[in-house]
Amino acid sequence: MADVARLAGVSSQTVSRVSNGYAGVTEETRRQVLAAMKELGYRPNSAARALKRGEFRTIGVITFTLSTTGNVRTLEAIATSAAGEGYAVTLLPVAVPTQDEVRGAFSRLEELAVDAVIVIMEVHLLDAATIKLPPHVQVVVVDSDAGDHYTVVDTDQAGGSRAAVRHLLDLGHETVWHLGGPEDSFAAQRRADAWRATLAGAGRPVPPLSRGDWSAESGYRAGLELAAREDCTAVFAANDQMALGLLRALHERGRRVPEDVSVIGFDDIPEAGSFLPPLTTVHQDFAEVGRLCVDAVLRKMRQDGPERGTTLVPTRLVTRASTAPPPARSTAGPEEPAG
Amino acid sequence: MADVARLAGVSSQTVSRVSNGYAGVTEETRRQVLAAMKELGYRPNSAARALKRGEFRTIGVITFTLSTTGNVRTLEAIATSAAGEGYAVTLLPVAVPTQDEVRGAFSRLEELAVDAVIVIMEVHLLDAATIKLPPHVQVVVVDSDAGDHYTVVDTDQAGGSRAAVRHLLDLGHETVWHLGGPEDSFAAQRRADAWRATLAGAGRPVPPLSRGDWSAESGYRAGLELAAREDCTAVFAANDQMALGLLRALHERGRRVPEDVSVIGFDDIPEAGSFLPPLTTVHQDFAEVGRLCVDAVLRKMRQDGPERGTTLVPTRLVTRASTAPPPARSTAGPEEPAG
DNA sequence: CCATCGAATGTTTACGTAAACATAACAGCA
């Protein structure tokens, strides 16, 4: 900076003013400084800036895994939004989802150059950890129900599940089975709760709950059991991957989709439209989730946002070929041959 | 730091020594300092450290999109490896893959606090851009053939393609069709080149090349045309998503997989084993790619690595149900009914 | 018993920037 100042014949402070776009610099002077900067290839030193300003213009993102579509898409949206606001994004992978590991990530974070943190994980792993965060680092949480304690941005899980179940009931199914996610996932829990509540609200029986671990393989295993139940004509899977495994299990057991069994997923991953058959599913707007996370975290840093509470991003049901009315059976209704 | 020093009754320099684990501090003194740090909740200021040390302990990763499995898995492995080495990872999304955008990303990078950059993209977009990089920032490139100009880490695309094509030929197919990736992708180009070379090396005819854009939807469109060709009994798709679309097209056109047509993919995404039928594919070790990237970039920073050249990560053929011998036809072979 | 040496610790300084304050130059007005 001193070199630039010397070459331009001004003080280093004037260089700083030009560099930061402050007013009060003659157009003439500005031009000279800019020319000098260019000639010397001057780049402001971000460490010195951060030291002086007391902020890093960086947002940290903590997440367990990038193997779920949702996390990845959210992260991508966060990175894009943050870049648009002049913020960088630093990634903090947590190898194993245990409280110890999370605590470790947060303590690494303490030494890290971030002004705020966005956490993409379940709160119950988070609880014991956050205490140690530096005082001025703001937190926003995704994928959890911690609205009372943190600022939370999430997809409207309940609304999506409700739409999925209603769609199947509207098609004429007596009830809807659910292939849920792992027990310790709040997203899974909320999807299951909404499924149960919607059935109960419609006065329908609530079939036993199957569980997978989000993977297609687990959906396949659970699907083999569901396929054996003759009375199962409609399944709502808690994500598209498990729905994929379910489709394979049904196919192997000779149950046609959607003629014999309707299947509906959750997420609307890019491949969902290419499944056999193309999957009806609940579309999540991850881009919006990411955008809102950055919004929220920046507003908190400027201290003009709500401290706590949950922002829900609406979902949209995407109807494809995997859902249809139930097969005509021994019910009281009239039997019609398939068109 | 001064507060800690005061509380511990030592100088700030001694605090610094403890903080950085230098020798030459009495065990007694160290304990006092550590106690003081804990009591005051002291955390070293990374901006000041970076300013003083002249390095940020941060690696920047530039990529276009996180919507391809490969990029995501590579990124995840990079983040994990980097964390293990005490480095943070900063994400630099590039919205549109144009040279202008890339140049923009690199110029943002210049002001960014990174010591090195890993670029996950095609070189031809990179060429005009890198010139402006700060002098001491090292670069490692993934997914490209720029070994002459940069340090490159990549999957052994050619080896994987060769294995895929040979597998199909060994099963008895006369030749293998290829559903390639977009024209401007080097990965796609190398997979197609190896496919062509392997066929030529075996003295087989080289069918016309179909192209997609990596998406399942594009695989479906290309698949509809391939399905119409009676003489097409084996297809090597350049990635699993396109293979998925291809499977759907074949199914819709009444061509059974693998009885009528064998299909093989590339990547081995987690869902590949749950396709209908489960997909034979070329497994890529993205974790290893990411690890090697970090290795290479750190070695370059320590100036004891090779400046240029390509490191190839081997692939592995995963055989599942989507490949089988060709249907018995008007060839000289004996006709057998399906078991 | 004193010079010498090494280990432990303290003091000074600089990293590059930008806020705060200081100064200079000039216009407007009585």
Add this chain to the structure above:
DNA sequence: TGCTGTTATGTTTACGTAAACATTCGATGG
């Protein structure tokens, strides 16, 4: 003409750390 206010620019200082150098003190050896 001299005073005031405004604008452009210069000077000083501090951000938190760690390298370089300085000092202290006890131990060792002649």
